Amino acid sequence: MRGGRIGAALHSPALWAQAHQQLALAGPVIDLDADLRSADPSLVGSLDVLVVEAVDAQGRGIAPLVVSLAVHMPQLAIIVYDQPERHRLEALRAALIPGIPIEYVVAPFEPLASTVQRALAGRLSSAAGHVILAHLIPLAPADLHTFLTLAALKAASGRGVAQLAQWSNSTARTIERRLDRAGWSTAHTVLQSFRALDALWLMDEYGMSARRVRHRHNLAHSSGITRLTRRWAAGITPHTLRERGGFNAALEAVMASVTVRNA
Amino acid sequence: MAASVTLPAPAPRVTGTYLVRSPLAVVRQQGDRAVLIAPGTGGAFALDELGERLWDILGAEPLVPVLVERIRWESGRAARPLARQVLARLVAWQEVGLVAWR
Numbered sequence: 001m002r003g004g005r006i007g008a009a010l011h012s013p014a015l016w017a018q019a020h021q022q023l024a025l026a027g028p029v030i031d032l033d034a035d036l037r038s039a040d041p042s043l044v045g046s047l048d049v050l051v052v053e054a055v056d057a058q059g060r061g062i063a064p065l066v067v068s069l070a071v072h073m074p075q076l077a078i079i080v081y082d083q084p085e086r087h088r089l090e091a092l093r094a095a096l097i098p099g100i101p102i103e104y105v106v107a108p109f110e111p112l113a114s115t116v117q118r119a120l121a122g123r124l125s126s127a128a129g130h131v132i133l134a135h136l137i138p139l140a141p142a143d144l145h146t147f148l149t150l151a152a153l154k155a156a157s158g159r160g161v162a163q164l165a166q167w168s169n170s171t172a173r174t175i176e177r178r179l180d181r182a183g184w185s186t187a188h189t190v191l192q193s194f195r196a197l198d199a200l201w202l203m204d205e206y207g208m209s210a211r212r213v214r215h216r217h218n219l220a221h222s223s224g225i226t227r228l229t230r231r232w233a234a235g236i237t238p239h240t241l242r243e244r245g246g247f248n249a250a251l252e253a254v255m256a257s258v259t260v261r262n263a
Numbered sequence: 264m265a266a267s268v269t270l271p272a273p274a275p276r277v278t279g280t281y282l283v284r285s286p287l288a289v290v291r292q293q294g295d296r297a298v299l300i301a302p303g304t305g306g307a308f309a310l311d312e313l314g315e316r317l318w319d320i321l322g323a324e325p326l327v328p329v330l331v332e333r334i335r336w337e338s339g340r341a342a343r344p345l346a347r348q349v350l351a352r353l354v355a356w357q358e359v360g361l362v363a364w365r
Contacts, residue, residue: 060279063327064364071354074347087277094280094326097350098335099342126342134332205342248336 004048004120009034010081011057015107019051019081022112026120036065047076049119051112054082054092061091070100077119078102081112084167089149093137096130096153099205103127104153106167128201128251129153132194135255141182147175148190155194158218161187185258189232193254196232197247199225203238204247210238281365282330282353284321288361299361306359317352321362327353 006026010016011034023029030047033039034057044050050069054062062080069076080095082088084106092104101124105115118124129152140148146168154164165172165187175187184190199217202208210222219225226237234253236244244250287302290310297310299318310318313334320330331346338345356362 055277059277061277062279064279067327067350067353070347071350091277091280093328094277095328097328097346098332099344099346100350126346130328131332131335131342134326134328138329246339248339 005030005046006049006051006116006120007032007044007047008051009036009039009056010051010053012053015053015081015083018108019112023051023116026113026116044076045073049077049079049116051079051081051116054080054088054095061094063091063094066095066097066100066102070097077122077124079112079115079119079124080104081107083107084146084150084169086146089146093133093149096133097126098130098134099126100130101126106150106154109167125202125206127153127156128198129155129194131201131251132197132254135251136258139259141178144175144178144182144184146170147178147187151187151191152194155191156198156217158195161191164191180261183259183261185261190258192228192232193258196229197250197254200229200233200236200238200241200247200250204241279364280326281324282321282327282362283324283365284318285361285363290318299356301356301359301361304359306361308356308361313348314352317349324365 006023007030008019009032010019020029030043032044036044052062056062066078069078080092080102082092096102103115103119103124105112132152133149136148136152137145147164147170150164150167161175162172165175168175172187179185179187179190195217199213202213202216210225213225214222230237233250234257236250236253241247241250285302289300291298291300297315299308299310299314301307308314316334317330320333331349334349335342335345353362
């Protein structure tokens with residue numbers, strides 16, 4: 001793993017222990033006061049990566065911290081390592097600003113070290129999930145917020161509905177019932193549509209090549225990107241994205257298809 | 264015998280999530296431009312098109328992601344430079360008490 005200065009501001013003992021165990025090979029982890037407002041600014045300023053929880057010990061969300069760091073320390077990569085509980089995800093969503101690279105690692109299920117490694121290599125990017133959630137959550141029933149948050153943020157990883165439902169402390173069948181009650185598409189359609197949007201976002205916003213997007217999405221061939229977006233983003237492909245109205249057009253089409261159940 | 268019912272515990276209230284405008288802030292028209300004046304500190308910001316739109320949307324007490332996304336959607340601008348520009352304004356306004364976290 002490439003070296004770099006990693007800081008952790010974790011106040012929950014379990015998260016602190018898991019993070020330290022997982023990052024043992026990454027080098028020394030600098031423990032910061034969980035209330036970063038009282039941390040030494042020069043120490044925070046010297047970091048390459050900061051691992052934080054979505055909510056601090058006083059019950060405050062991290063959005064103010066993320067906004068401040070994005071302005072004053074734009075080079076600092078922020079990783080949120082926290083459990084997928086409803087109020088923690090609510091605080092997380094308030095910090096997932098489109099265009100600001102910040103990554104969520106689902107504790108204790110996902111490995112933290114590989115995300116830290118990508119952050120040290122300067123490869124964190126703002127995902128389409130940030131944009132999707134800003135549009136979708138205001139429309140969604142509250143009992144779907146946790147699943148939809150995980151689906152929007154983890155779609156690119158290729159994880160399935162059953163796993164995301166389990167992380168949501170639910171089952172695939174319950175998620176399907178909730179989606180059906182809301183008149184929305186199936187969980188598979190939701191997940192694949194988010195995945196297609198993420199691929200188009202990376203190409204449109206970051207100018208990533210199909211090859212790089214393929215790696216990010218764990219697809220075997222670059223042609224898989226075209227098939228994915230054609231099938232799940234209203235027929236839009238990387239080649240037709242511009243002429244069809246860009247990412248916004250794809251987003252609009254996916255939002256319409258996700259929130260209406262086809263007969 | 265009455266059935267035992269376990270109610271789900273209410274989720275803890277998370278603060279520091281929404282941005283709100285100071286009710287004491289004043290927008291004055293000076294010639295052909297609007298100026299945003301901070302309460303007490305005398306800090307003043309000339310509002311360009313982006314600033315006016317930001318201040319307008321802040322009236323709805325949005326999440327910051329929703330604020331940035333609405334402007335990205337309307338303007339068609341790339342998210343990364345836009346977000347940096349919006350957040351810099353918000354931090355400057357927060358420092359003089361024009362906006363606060365709730």
